[in-house]
Amino acid sequence: MRDTWEARDIARVAVFAAIIVVLGLVGPIPVPGLVPITAQTLGVMLAGVVLGAKRGGAAVLIVFALVAIGLPMLSGGRGGLGVFVGPTAGYLIGWLPAAVVAGLVAHAGARRLSWWRVALGAVVGGIGCAYACGIPGVALATGIPLPEAALSALAFLPGDAIKAVVATLLAVSLYRAYPPAFPRAVRRERVAR
Amino acid sequence: MIRASGVGVAIDGTRILDDVTVSVPQPRVAVIGANGSGKSTFARTLNGLIAPTEGALEVAGIDVVREPKSARGAVGFLFSNPDAQILMPTPAEDIALSLKAAGVPRALRAERAIEALRGYGLAEHAHQPAYSLSGGQKQLLALAAVLVRRPRVLVADEPTTLLDLGNARMIGDLLTGGVAEQVVLVTHDLELAARCDVCLRFDGGRLVQAGEPSEVIAAYRAEFA
């Protein structure tokens, strides 16, 4: 089946990219460290589980583009090409598979949204994929062996676990408040208005 | 009773409200004026959402500058965009949220919420997603969520925007029908303004006229004749 993008899809991708950016502004203050702890990862998880793999991934790519062209769109007002070549670039790049996988796990084959699929998507995508890119990224940039780099990722685990829980609660709540937010495939049993 | 003396608001060095001095004892107050004249800014100072950077302001006997928190408890605020003020997925939950803030025990909230919704003809929509309500129904719900806390003063910023004649009348009737000791209506709808007891006109951040609505509205219309 060919997936056609209508004007509304473009608008949703743009709006979700904007949400990820705005979460960087209002989110918790980034603690000093190699990689900031940021509410933007919550936005990445939500982009995937709400819009689905393709549109959610596209929203993340738009954020990358905004950062790359020199706008301060990451938490703490950072941006520019520097963040793509620094030691934390792997984590940032990891946002893309994070949103895609979160969307795939949450939606693939589902006829309606279930909380456990969303939770699984948030954990496997939002935590698993982000770390799978981020840890080798740190290792590659610094020359630190992989196991040690993996150890340093533990600093994010409590925060990211909370974000996965929050993303699940928010997505389920959004499903009740505004089912049209989700692709038609996962709300077949609902009356669409 | 609103008592403002020398009230001013400056944001980042620009003065967007300037030296507002007025005493308003009337129960129904209209606020009119051009876009950007400072109406919404004035309205927001009344319940402490914006703190005046100078002057003294008293609403319902509360010093808003010193006690913004109790001002927010006594002064309800209705915004024009219902989408931004309906905070929960369904009408029943939204009203229950207000009841929670008012200290109503959990066990009573659900029932009291339905009761409140019934008063606005919304009981049958209590558990349906709020987004699917019509514009008028959303505005009613937002009003219900504010009034369920029984504020002594109600400030409404353009409450009849996008409503049809019937809905605008209904909301207008409610707002001018004694829902609180004092009601302040910020509006571009001059028919609504005419139904108040006193009218304040703002221009360029200043209060330029306060008096009989018919006169103030006539002066405002004359500006553009």
Add this chain to the structure above:
Amino acid sequence: MIRASGVGVAIDGTRILDDVTVSVPQPRVAVIGANGSGKSTFARTLNGLIAPTEGALEVAGIDVVREPKSARGAVGFLFSNPDAQILMPTPAEDIALSLKAAGVPRALRAERAIEALRGYGLAEHAHQPAYSLSGGQKQLLALAAVLVRRPRVLVADEPTTLLDLGNARMIGDLLTGGVAEQVVLVTHDLELAARCDVCLRFDGGRLVQAGEPSEVIAAYRAEFA
């Protein structure tokens, strides 16, 4: 010229527009009616934003059902929320976007955009962020972006909402002053409706009256008396 015959729109089985049959040759057309009566739905069919599920519809000689794309080229659409229709970061870029869609070559766009903005008194704001414009300026910009393509018909859905008397008059004067062969104004602002040549009244998804604005408005008012 609008020619509708038996136009109906059903979404998910519910009929939200029903059997609209009317011929409107007048240049200025007002559309009024209650919230949810189908005004916006009717307006959207006129430029192919919504396809009628039954009936035939012709606007400016174009069969909207068969050729929605050319309908969108010939029929401009102005929405009530300017924030949603300003699509580019600055006024100049926003106008340039419309010019691009109209096939104006890249080299000419910048200059033509400034020229168009000058016509609406916005030239000095051409390169400032669009979100920092006032409400009235935003609505003017949205109008400019639609009119720069020289549509033969202009449909505007509640264009004066949230505007003050001066801005509403200015936009109203522009819209009723011959900016296109035919202008359709969907509005709750009955003063604006009264300035048109003909008025259509909707109720419950049906066209219930079409005629002299003064009469149609009187009938609408009488409903709520």
Add this chain to the structure above:
Amino acid sequence: MIPLVLPRRTPLHRVPAGWKLASLVLLSVAGAVASSTALGAAIALVATVAVYVAGGIGIREWARQLWRVKWIIVLLAAMQAIFLGWEAAVTGTARIVAIVLLAAAVTLTTPVADMLDALERCLTPLRIARVDPARVAFTIALTIAIIPVISQLGAQIREAQRARGVRLGVRWIVTMLVGALRHADDVGDALTARGVA
């Protein structure tokens, strides 16, 4: 949302964006290969100073950029020192800092519009995958226009909570998502009506 680009013009501003991007890629590859010795690291750092000074950005801006990444430097050096020893820590940190500063130099001297054009050109090969670069560039600009609207929506929701004396915690995000996605539908309609998408 003020771009990270320097407002004043420097000689580097005049260099086409594509050239700057290509040199950045070349230099980062060269840096990864060559600077694993103390001498290489020193050369890399001196080279960044040279780019900043010769390009007209100036040593003060160089120092400012260095200060911005101070925590990264400290942590990076500490981690590498623990795992790899002192010498490797110094050269490794210098190499990363040099490349980050060079990337920052490109950002500092390339206006957003030029960068957007360069990006659009970089995306041309994607036409094979039915991705239209012009449409991507358009979506980026659309997002820039939408960000202030969404941020304002967030402010309205916070204000509504304060006015009602309620605290939603993270649940405010649901309200924002509903409002934002409804806004997206309005924007989508405007895109269609304007004939641009």
